[in-house]
Amino acid sequence: MSKVKSFFVCQECGYQSVKWLGKCPSCNSWNSFVEEERVENKKASKITLNSEPKCINNIKSGQxxxxDTNNTELNRVLGGGLVKGSITLISGAPGIGKSTLLLQICQDIALKYGKVLYVSGEESEHQIKMRGDRLGVTSANIYILAETNMESIERHVENIKPAFVIIDSIQTLYKDQITSAPGSVSQVRECANDIMRIAKTDNIPFFIVAHVTKQGELAGPRVLEHIVDTVLTFEGQRTEEFRILRTVKNRFGTTSEIGVFEMKEEGLEQIHNPSSLFLEETNFNQEGSVVIGIMEGTRPILVEIQALVSKTNAVMPRRTSVGIDSSRLNLILAVLEKKLKVPFYNCDVYVNVVGGLNIEGTYGDLGLALALVSSVKGVSIKLDKMIVVGEIGLTGEVRPVSFSDRIVNEADKLGFKNILMPQKNIKNDKNIAINIIGVSYLKEAVNKVF
Structure with missing residues (x-):
């Protein structure tokens, strides 16, 4: 006999409670509980075993x-292409270009591999057609479906038998058996489970678009990120032209790759050499400006970092950073004050990475420190067309970084004349025309460039 039981679910984290709560004990969000119903069947059902455990030595492994999406930047972040039967989740701010990117790859996949089904719960067929005309998407193998019912979508997938399916977006889908509204924790979880079953059973790759919160985090329950195979985030500002596609999770490749795009009237254009793009308007030997080398996955990227230090009478000076972790900035400031006796306690500090790139890791430590010293002293770097790379320790030493040879080759290819890097990273390469300067301590680096 079935029994209907009501319970309350937090729409932020998925925490369940038998009664309504004003504040979620799991994520501390207020007024986030919504009542939902669950049908319980008390009659015990007979369990049938559909699978058998296998010894790991008897399981064959293969590629x-x-x-091939015919998009080099997207293939890079996916690990080499779109895996059959995989589920990829892509998120980003509204208007960033998610739907544009997906509609562009529809054209190439439809021409190479067969039918593509584009399911939209937010736009009509006519709206998608208008965007397709602007992007030049004209393949007869692309099918547009404006639907939000999960059962109807599954029937259309069975009838069309597409080679690729796009869901835009997961927060608009719903199932009749669940009483909560579309976008709720229960609806998103159940619809994602159905998509996973279809993808794995029919070996169809799915691309799912997901909304983000005001803080830029993925909206909905965390179980959504666990279910999918790959999680991609689209970064950038709608007022800027550059877009960065970053891998957060990837079961079929690395999670440290990025793809760079430029938004134009005819759609997203791939940027195969982002270093030249980020340094396009760089004026070298400027006060507070340093070019640094970083690694994003297997790709070396050169980018300009700018610092502005100005004295203030405020009790609490401002520390503002864009593109650099604020805790890393505070660490570098502490090392400069302790080891070089450079005062920042009475100064406002502003740091910006040109181009909108978010720097992760410690590759830019030394460049950030030199930019801060350059601004506070009011002097520019004396060496012409110089690039800086290196990690700074708490004792003031300059520590080596990985893949420094790739950064050196990239700097040499772009015409840089000098590179300042950790002494332990220096390798004798006669084919490199760039002048390599090795340093072991932060004070030594400051004395050589100023």
Missing amino acids: YERY
Whole structure:
């Protein structure tokens, strides 16, 4: 006999409670509980075993079959292409270009591999057609479906038998059996489970678009990120032209790759050499400006970092950073004050990475420190066309970084004349025309460039 039981679910984290709570004990969010109903069947059902455990030595391993999206930057972040039967989640701010990117790859996949089904719960067929005309998407193998009912979508997938499916977006889907509204924790979880079953059973790759919160985090329950195979985030500002596609999770490749795009009237254009793009308007030997070298996955990228230090009479000076972790900035400031006796306690500090790139890791430590010293002293770096790379320790030493040879080759290819790097990273390469300067301590680096 079935019994209907009501319970309350937090729409922020998915925490469940038998009664309504004003504040969620799991994520501390207020007024986030919504009442939902669950049908319980008390009659015990007989369990049938559909699978058998296998010894790991008897399981064959092999390469995954991938679709070539004909988009080099997207293939890079996916690990080499779109894996058949995989589920990829892409998120980003509204208007950032998610739907544009997906509609562009529809054209190439439809021409190479067969039918593509584009399911939209937010736009009509006519709206998608208008965007397709602007992007030049004209393949007869692309099918547009404006639907939000999960059962109807599954029937259309069975009838069309597409090679690729796009869901835009997961927060608009719903199932009739669940009483909560579309976008709720229960609806998103159940619809994602159905998509996973279809993808794995029929070996169809899915691309799912997801909303983000005001803080820029993925909206909905965390179980959504656990279910999918790959999680991509689209970064950038709608008022800027550059877009960065970053991998957060990837079961079929690395999670440290990025793809760089430029938004134009005819759609997203790939940027194969982001270093030249980020340094396009750089004026070298400027006060507070330093070019640094970083690694994003297997790709070396050169980018300009700018610092502005100005004295203030405020009790609490401002520390503002864009593109650099604020805790890393505070660490570098502490080392400069302790080891170089450079005062920042009475100064406002502003740091910006040109181009909108968010720097992760410690590659830019030494460049950030030199930019801060350059601004506070009011002097520019005396060496012409110089690039800086290196990590700074708490004792003031300059520590080596990985893949420094790739950064050196990239700097040499772009015409840089000098590179300041950790002494332990220096390798004798006669084919490199760039002048390599090795340093072991922060004070030594400051004396050589100023």
